[in-house]
Amino acid sequence: MSxxxxPLIERRADPFILRHRGSYYFIASVPEYDRLEIRRAATLAGLAQAAAVTVWRKHAHGPMSALIWAPELHHIDGQWVIYFAAAPSPEIKAGLFQHRMFALTCDANDPLTGEWVERGQIRTPIDSFSLDATHFVHQGKNWYLWAQKDPAIPGNSNLWLAQLATPWQISGQPIMLSRPQYEWECAGFSVNEGPAAIRHQQRLFISYSASATDENYCMGLLWIDAAADPLVAANWHKSAAPVFTSSWDNRQYGPGHNSFTRGENGEDVLVYHARSYTEIDGDPLYDPGRHTRIKRFDWDADGMPQFGTPPADSVM
Structure with missing residues (x-):
């Protein structure tokens, strides 16, 4: 199926799809930003009709009581893990929300019915606005990749990488992989966020999203030789141009906050959100029109991803 x-699923931003043991699992930000839901289906198309099971709700007070954002579901060394960001209130202080990163784990076979345990905040050397954590395995190690504000650097967030000691504890000193530097990364806000990793041939790629969450939102790309040390910043390369952007012809605006999965036939699939309009009343963050979308993508002769153009709204 290609x-x-x-959209595949309406009103679900920051989408993440995990393929595990023949099933697809879907998790994303809900418009109310108040809970974590998981869906499961045998096919990608089946996720649209799959029941959404709430596995956790925000606290009434405290650091996990507001703006539950960008969850991801991973299966790490036999254990289910959900990463998400949360804040103590919706307030903006010093120009930023107050998010920190948190983890839940589940030891049951079925993450929809098993008990989820709160593992608390994932601590990093800087205590600052942080979000959009993801996990990947590379060179036989578990890696933690996220977006965080460095008070010494202008802008909202940069991309950081560290090895994991446990699914909820980083190991060693993180390195900064990317900061907003190009004009297309700084439209509205200077942002690098929503990273996702994918391996192809002899390279490891990291996609990410940049700029404000309106029609300026777009995707950038980092890559490294698969044999090189990921904790040496000089080993990484960065595209000087965005790799996936709004399409005025197709009325698709602000594509980004992506993840990667594989289709039933093994094809590479880009998972992302985008709006079909630009007219937004108030803060784009609270507009529910960021819908989950998926599309197949290919690789060029040099082994680089070719994401193409976000296709227009359609039905099967």
Whole structure:
């Protein structure tokens, strides 16, 4: 199957799809920003009709009581893990929200019915606005990749990488992989966020999202030789141009906050959100029109991803 309805799932931003043991698992930000839901289906298309099971709700007070953002579901060394960001209130202080990163784990076979245990905040050397954590395995190690504000650097967030000691504890000193530097990364806000990793041939790639969450939102790309040390910043390369952007012809605006999965036939699939309009009343963050979309993508002769153009809204 190489074509899916667009959007696949409405009113779900920051989408993440995990393929595990023949099933697809879906998790994303809900418009109310108050809970974590998981869906499961045998096919990608089936996720659209799959029941959403709430596995956790925000606290009434405290650091996990507001703006539950950008969850991801991973299966790490036999254990289910959900990463998410949360804040103590919706307030903006010093120009930023107050998010920190948190983890839940589940030891049951079924993450929809098993008990989820709160593992607390994932601590990093800087105590600052942080979010959008993801996990990947590379060179036989577990890696933690996220977005965080460095008070010494202008802008909202940069991309950071560290090895994991446990699914909820980093190991060693993180390195900064990328900071907003190009004009297309600084439209509205200077942002690098929403990273996702994928391996192809002899390279490891990291996609990420940049700029404000309106029509300026777009995707950038980092890559490294698969044999090189990921904790040496000089080993990484960065595209000087965005790799996935709004399409005025197709009325698709602000594509980004992506993840990667594989289709039923093994094809590479880009998972992302985008709006079909630019007219937004108030803060784009609270507009529920960022819908989950998926599309197949390919690789060029040099082994670089070719994400193409976000396709127009359609039905199967």
């Amino acid at each position: 074509h899916w309805p667009n």
